[in-house]
Amino acid sequence: GESVGLHLPTLSVQEGDNSIINCAYSNSASDYFIWYKQESGKGPQFIIDIRSNMDKRQGQRVTVLLNKTVKHLSLQIAATQPGDSAVYFCAEPEGNTGKLIFGQGTTLQVKP
């Protein structure tokens, strides 16, 4: 079955620096991944997604990279701001359902 896991539970960066949050997955047939951001006291919020026919996808200040060879994806946040402080989850759907399997999450701390 599917499983996703994050590499580091906590990442601390200086304001203005770039942040990279990593995630590994186990199923080589996985073809769709989503990144969520969860701020304190709120539910997860969709950030960006990527399908397996792409290696890279860019959004506003965020980029997701997918390396299918090593089953790894990363979320890059450019010019990290205090408002980016949150827990970040990678997730993938299980089979053909809408059920999401979430990684454990990485807490991003932005130092002023």
Next chain:
Amino acid sequence: KAGVTQTPRYLIKTRGQQVTLSCSPISGHRSVSWYQQTPGQGLQFLFEYFSETQRNKGNFPGRFSGRQFSNSRSEMNVSTLELGDSALYLCASSLEGNRNEKLFFGSGTQLSVL
């Protein structure tokens, strides 16, 4: 358009009691899913409802149940509460519940079992 609304925001119960949580999805969304979030286990899928029918179910005991009404609003119930049921319960909605659709989450109900 209003987001996913969950009530109540906080709840304190004692062991053995039962609790009902409510979720109103985004207007037009017909799929509602429930997740349990704990520090130890992370986000875990409970169940998903579509057109008043449970379509998918996670690995939780039968004490956890839910239902969906004709207006797509959903409730989940936990009976005979245990200390380990303390968690943030999140509701999420999407248009049809298909695998490539975005899930929109509410802010959750924080349940504390004493």
